[in-house]
Amino acid sequence: MFSIFVIPFCLGVLALLVISVIKYYNWIKEFDRKQQTLIRKNILTWKFLPAIWEMFRECLLHWRITKHNALLGYMHRSLAFGWFLLIVVGFVQALVAYPNGHQFYVGIFFNYFEPHYPVSHSPALPFIANLMDALLLYVFSGLTLAIVKKFWSKPLGMKRTTRHNLTDRIAKAALWSIFPARLLAEGATSALYGNGGFLVVAMGRLMQAVGLTSTVLEYNLWTFYSLALGVFFTLMPFTRYMHIFTEVFLVYFRQLGLRDSDSKSGYTMFELSACSRCGICIDGCPINRELGVTDIQGVYLLQAIRNKDLRNRAESIANMCMVCGRCSAECPVGIDLEPVRRQVRTEYAKGIDHPEGFQYLKSLHHFNALGRVAYFGGCMSHLTPGITQAMEQIFQAAGQSYWFMDQEGSVCCGRPLLQQGLVRQAQALRDRNKSMLKKSNATMLVTSCPICYQSFTKDYRLDIPVMHHSQYIDMLLKNGKIKVERSDMRVTYHDPCELGRGCGVYDEPRHVVAATATLLPTQEEREKSLCCGFNLGNTSIDSEQQVLIRDAALRNLLEPNPDMIATACPMCKKAMTRANNTPVSDIAEIIANQLIEK
Amino acid sequence: MINFGYKISTPRSIDMDSADSRLYCQLVEAVPSYRYCIGCGGCTATCSAGQFTDFNIRKAHFLFSRRQYDKLASDTFTDTDLNKCMLCGKCSLVCPRGVNTRGLILQMRKLLLK
Ligand code: SF4
Ligand code: SF4
Ligand code: SF4
Ligand code: SF4
Numbered sequence: 001m002f003s004i005f006v007i008p009f010c011l012g013v014l015a016l017l018v019i020s021v022i023k024y025y026n027w028i029k030e031f032d033r034k035q036q037t038l039i040r041k042n043i044l045t046w047k048f049l050p051a052i053w054e055m056f057r058e059c060l061l062h063w064r065i066t067k068h069n070a071l072l073g074y075m076h077r078s079l080a081f082g083w084f085l086l087i088v089v090g091f092v093q094a095l096v097a098y099p100n101g102h103q104f105y106v107g108i109f110f111n112y113f114e115p116h117y118p119v120s121h122s123p124a125l126p127f128i129a130n131l132m133d134a135l136l137l138y139v140f141s142g143l144t145l146a147i148v149k150k151f152w153s154k155p156l157g158m159k160r161t162t163r164h165n166l167t168d169r170i171a172k173a174a175l176w177s178i179f180p181a182r183l184l185a186e187g188a189t190s191a192l193y194g195n196g197g198f199l200v201v202a203m204g205r206l207m208q209a210v211g212l213t214s215t216v217l218e219y220n221l222w223t224f225y226s227l228a229l230g231v232f233f234t235l236m237p238f239t240r241y242m243h244i245f246t247e248v249f250l251v252y253f254r255q256l257g258l259r260d261s262d263s264k265s266g267y268t269m270f271e272l273s274a275c276s277r278c279g280i281c282i283d284g285c286p287i288n289r290e291l292g293v294t295d296i297q298g299v300y301l302l303q304a305i306r307n308k309d310l311r312n313r314a315e316s317i318a319n320m321c322m323v324c325g326r327c328s329a330e331c332p333v334g335i336d337l338e339p340v341r342r343q344v345r346t347e348y349a350k351g352i353d354h355p356e357g358f359q360y361l362k363s364l365h366h367f368n369a370l371g372r373v374a375y376f377g378g379c380m381s382h383l384t385p386g387i388t389q390a391m392e393q394i395f396q397a398a399g400q401s402y403w404f405m406d407q408e409g410s411v412c413c414g415r416p417l418l419q420q421g422l423v424r425q426a427q428a429l430r431d432r433n434k435s436m437l438k439k440s441n442a443t444m445l446v447t448s449c450p451i452c453y454q455s456f457t458k459d460y461r462l463d464i465p466v467m468h469h470s471q472y473i474d475m476l477l478k479n480g481k482i483k484v485e486r487s488d489m490r491v492t493y494h495d496p497c498e499l500g501r502g503c504g505v506y507d508e509p510r511h512v513v514a515a516t517a518t519l520l521p522t523q524e525e526r527e528k529s530l531c532c533g534f535n536l537g538n539t540s541i542d543s544e545q546q547v548l549i550r551d552a553a554l555r556n557l558l559e560p561n562p563d564m565i566a567t568a569c570p571m572c573k574k575a576m577t578r579a580n581n582t583p584v585s586d587i588a589e590i591i592a593n594q595l596i597e598k
Numbered sequence: 599m600i601n602f603g604y605k606i607s608t609p610r611s612i613d614m615d616s617a618d619s620r621l622y623c624q625l626v627e628a629v630p631s632y633r634y635c636i637g638c639g640g641c642t643a644t645c646s647a648g649q650f651t652d653f654n655i656r657k658a659h660f661l662f663s664r665r666q667y668d669k670l671a672s673d674t675f676t677d678t679d680l681n682k683c684m685l686c687g688k689c690s691l692v693c694p695r696g697v698n699t700r701g702l703i704l705q706m707r708k709l710l711l712k
Contacts, residue, residue: 352707357681360651379646379686409649412684420685420704429684536687539704542631543696574691 001113005223006105008230019237020245023273030266035258042256051255059247060084064332068280069157075149076278078142080244086135093128096120108229111186111200112222115193126197133197139179146176160288162279162299164240165307171239174232181228185221192218243276247333250274260339262423264305268343271335275302281327281337286531287320290548291541296320298327298337305344316540318344322549323419323537325501329527345421353421355428361411364432369403374442376433376456378449379410380570386585387448387570390592391469397595398481403442411436415455416536430460437462446472448588450499450569451536457503468499469588470509470568477515477591484594489517491590492562494553494576495529496569509568512587516594520560530556532567534575550575558582566590617665621709625662628705634695635659641689641699652677655689655699662706671710680707 031039057063060081066073090107097120098106106113110132149156164172183203190196190204191213207213236242250270258267281298288294296317304314318341328337346353375395377388388404395402414429437445445466447453453468460466467475476482493513499505506526513519524530533549554576557565565584567573576584626632642648642656658678661670670678680703689699 349704349708351711352681352704354681357679357683360647360682364650379684379688380691383644383688383691410646410686411650412646412686414684416685416687416700422685425681534691536685536700539698539701542629542698542701543690544631571687571691 001103001106001117003109003112003219003222005219005226006109007226008223009105009108009226009233010230012230012233016233016236020242023237023242024249027266027269030269031258032261032263032265032267034261035253035265035267038257039253047255047257048252051252054251054255055248058251058332058334059244062332064334065278065280068330068332071145072149072156072158075142075145075156078138079146082135082139082142086132086139089128089132089135093125093132096122096124096128109222109226111189111196112218115189115195129195129197129200131197133199136179136183137199140183143176143179158279158283160279160282160294162277162282164277165303167235168239168277171232171235171241174228174235175241178225178228178232181221181225185218185225188212188218188221240275240277242273243333246270246274247276250333250335254334260336260343262339262343262346264343268340271340272302272306274333275299275331275335276333277303278332280330280332284326284330284528286322286324286326286533286549286552287541290533290552291545293320298331298335301337301341301344302335305340314344315348318342318348319538319540321538322497322531322533322535322541324497324531324535326497326528326531329501342419342421345419346423347421349421353424355424357425358428358432361428361432364411369405369440369442371401372442373400373402373444373446374405374437374440375402376405376413376445376447376449376452377410378406378447378452378570379412380451380574381448382406382410384570384573384586386589387573390586390588391446391448393592393595394473394476394482394588397597398476400481402446403440405436405440405442413449413452413455414459415451418455418459419537420539426459430455434460434462437464448570448586450496450502450505451571453505454498454502468503468505468508468568470499470505470512473588473591474508474511477512482591483596484516484591485596487517487594489563490520490560491517491564491566492520492522492557492560493525493587494532494557494565494567494572495525496567496572497529497531497535499568500529501527509566509587512591513566516590517564517566520562522556522560524556529553532569532572532575534571536571546575547579550579554580564590612664612666614665618667619665621667621712622663622665624709625702625705629698629701631695631697632659632663632702635663635693635697636695638694640692640694641697644688644692646684646686646688647682651682653682654678655683655703659699659702659706667710670706680710 062073062076062080065076090110093110094102094107097114099120153161186196186200187203187207190200191207253267260267277299279299282288285297287296301317304310304317321341323338375391381387411432412429414426418426444464445456446469447456448469450468456462456466491513493510510519530553531549532553533546565576565582566587568587573584573586637660639656642654645655647653654677658670658680661678683703685700687700693699
């Protein structure tokens with residue numbers, strides 16, 4: 001079975017295969033040592049099972065997008081799952097019709113070949129034909145939504161959609177014409193031979209009615225369909241549609257335990273092209289919402305790294321971000337954007353990364369904290385002494401001996417430097433704090449600052465447990481070490497970016513607040529919480545802009561009309577206290593105020 | 599010359615007409631809020647690095663605004679060595695004029711490389 005018109009399709013598939021294999025091979029080669037070890041260690045384990053489930057759920061059903069917005073999820077699902085089923089059922093159809101074997105493209109152009117070369121007359125065929133038409137209809141419903149979204153994206157839960165480049169738009173035109181072309185071609189065949197399912201037959205009747213019955217037209221329409229497929233497949237590796245296959249790989253690698261590293265690796269390449277440019281990362285971003293800057297979000301960061309012409313913008317894009325993590329939390333592909341951003345910053349900060357500057361730390365002496373809890377307030381807590389005092393009170397009430405590690409003056413945890421890409425300088429500070437902790441023999445570390453907490457848990461690799469004070473207080477309350485009086489205060493809780501999205505600590509601070517006051521829910525909380533605007537991740541915006549972001553967070557917190565705003569970060573507290581009449585307290589202060597002395 | 603026990607200090611005024619303002623202008627363009635600095639020294643007073651060393655952040659950015667870049671660039675291991683800064687952000691928070699001091703420090707370091 002052959003006809004000249006299948007050639008563009010076949011060439012397209014060939015191009016897609018060859019280019020993808022080359023690309024993927026090169027990326028896999030670029031995995032760093034840690035990533036390679038993880039692959040080797042985990043490739044022969046059961047981990048492929050959850051990977052397959054996640055691939056099915058995310059790459060075909062688009063579950064996470066559906067959770068974001070049901071209609072948008074339906075759109076993506078009908079295009080992805082619908083097309084996938086069209087291909088699979090198409091092959092089954094060809095298998096049933098030609099049990100003695102057939103060329104691989106027959107499933108794609110089935111209706112054309114079927115009236116010419118009938119082999120089997122299985123009773124299943126008419127059923128499959130109707131099923132194929134139903135699937136085509138399903139895809140059409142998604143296509144219609146996609147077109148609606150182009151002009152009116154609000155119903156699909158998106159205020160802003162991504163701006164695409166030229167190749168992307170050509171590929172999109174090809175993609176969007178594939179399905180109408182298919183229906184027209186099948187309709188033309190049906191007009192001549194009366195084959196096909198309910199939709200195709202109806203199309204055929206219609207074409208008959210307007211006199212469109214000719215083999216030339218039929219042939220040209222099939223050629224057009226094949227061309228659309230060929231163009232799309234050839235362009236695919238060079239456009240955002242590469243995400244279709246790449247996401248499958250990314251899901252698998254992630255399940256094997258791979259993560260992005262400090263410098264650009266093969267894994268980063270997979271992340272870069274797994275981004276579907278869906279644009280979901282744009283709407284939630286505070287830089288977009290409050291400052292109206294719409295070209296720095298995850299999607300554009302990845303684009304700027306991928307695209308050589310935009311490379312000179314990568315630095316300013318990466319620097320403009322607050323590192324609040326909202327975009328990564330919402331990204332349906334699960335791309336971790338923070339390491340990618342940091343890689344760019346590191347690249348541009350190479351010349352100024354001088355750890356020699358910290359020579360002076362060497363002369364500082366160490367302290368002994370035998371068997372005690374080490375308490376690290378963090379730089380910011382020194383500007384909010386209420387928090388450190390409250391913590392000291394709580395330690396005393398619990399009868400816990402403690403060592404206030406940075407009482408005399410704080411050596412920063414290093415995360416602010418790390419966030420700016422000053423990797424070696426950050427390491428110098430970490431080394432210093434780490435050796436101080438080691439020599440102290442402390443058995444546990446408690447910190448009041450979520451930035452430090454994230455740093456100590458993720459970057460330090462300490463061999464003692466690390467707790468944020470919200471977790472520590474929650475623990476003390478649970479095992480009865482401290483007791484608090486209830487008050488009739490109504491409180492809203494602000495999730496600090498670094499504690500919530502950064503470390504996944506959402507519940508403990510809420511338990512702590514609820515232990516003494518009434519906790520009111522807010523519109524945007526937990527994963528969706530708003531940045532206080534003063535996050536140290538950003539060094540590009542000025543205080544006027546920080547204030548705009550903060551005010552948005554405050555509006556959300558004040559909306560239920562609370563008596564007090566609670567937070568668990570000295571930075572957030574400092575930022576918000578300045579702006580409003582409602583008192584802002586750290587949870588440690590709230591608890592210290594309500595302590596019942598034993 | 600007879601030594602009367604007095605010294606003549608070298609004048610510290612800068613001739614703005616002959617000073618090279620290019621780097622300074624680039625700095626202000628990158629960190630517009632630097633124009634609001636009143637030199638109060640709040641940043642230096644709270645500075646984390648300043649607690650352990652003689653590092654003086656106000657002096658450092660003041661030198662920059664006086665176009666004395668060479669002094670700033672060559673001054674390693676001195677009180678204006680910008681590499682001593684831990685980027686902890688306390689200075690930004692206490693600044694009464696809302697100067698983005700961390701941005702300022704990073705930009706100064708990047709500009710001095712040139
Ligand atoms: S980064 Fe994630 S959310 Fe943003 S466009 Fe890409 S896939 Fe969508
Ligand atoms: S981390 Fe926050 S500020 Fe940065 S791009 Fe994402 S949402 Fe925007
Ligand atoms: S605290 Fe602000 S205004 Fe005062 S010297 Fe420092 S930067 Fe200038
Ligand atoms: S950011 Fe640097 S200059 Fe500012 S207080 Fe911290 S150490 Fe000092």
